[in-house]
Amino acid sequence: MKRDSRLSSVLHALLHMAEREGPMTSGELAACMRTHPVVMRRTMGMLRAAGLVRSASGPQGGWRISADLAKVTLRQLHETLGEPAIFAVGNRHETPACLVEQSVNAALDGAFAEAEALLLARFGQITLADLAADFSRRHAAWRERNA
Amino acid sequence: MKRDSRLSSVLHALLHMAEREGPMTSGELAACMRTHPVVMRRTMGMLRAAGLVRSASGPQGGWRISADLAKVTLRQLHETLGEPAIFAVGNRHETPACLVEQSVNAALDGAFAEAEALLLARFGQITLADLAADFSRRHAAWRERNA
């Protein structure tokens, strides 16, 4: 199964943008991600629709963050991306007539719901500012090593 | 992304088998699941390799449970099925050189690891006997309603 890596992508993009003065073009972002500029436009476009970033055409154009890093959580980004399915494992049929299958679904749904709630709660606690701070620490440590 | 429903399938199959005296053929199981007999053979074959079920060829052949329902947990079945990836969402690159991406991955990996640990812990607490008991309750309630 192919994993959805859009959340990972937009986080990577937003953090690079946060480390920069001017805007970043789709091409620059795509180079960071080793992907295609159109893929970046498509994905970042969802953030633009939510008002988290802005884009501009033409020379000196590109993408800029238009939100407070301390107020944007991973959960919010997950929602902005359309809340894609988190689990790659699931029930065979969603609303089966078979009573046996209903028991199976109830057990699995319960466990998955708990895990999803935990994951989303964690996502709700992590902001872009937290990630930026983590990056600063890693960057400082890296400079230390290469001093 | 296509969801892996094999755990759901084998649970459904095992519970039907538990409700039965004799063996069940791949065709009967496939009819319960609305799928193809070969799919059942393939999936059940993994359980057979782990000693959880037995199969026999020829007339009066089919599949039987060869384990104690109270001792088989959902976690064990998940492992028997090869521990398929639980999440449909993940990192773009697993071991990036980019420090920014390392921060992103660290945050996501932490949250996913917690959620996975919770899910597997829950799976470890649920046995086939629990599901069979839940089915009995549902079945009794169903007979009550249709009395």
Added chain:
DNA sequence: TCAATTCGTAATAAATGAAGTTACATGAAG
């Protein structure tokens, strides 16, 4: 022994959805 039943398994196709690509239109800077 023969016919029917059932599993075992390889090979292949269908289905799904993200990712990648192409093509072209739109808009801004100079």
Added chain:
DNA sequence: CTTCATGTAACTTCATTTATTACGAATTGA
């Protein structure tokens, strides 16, 4: 008006599960 950049539709590629076909092997019972 040329260049750079986004916007977006259409299409292809890729990965993975599920479904199907085909055929072989084993078992039962007449």
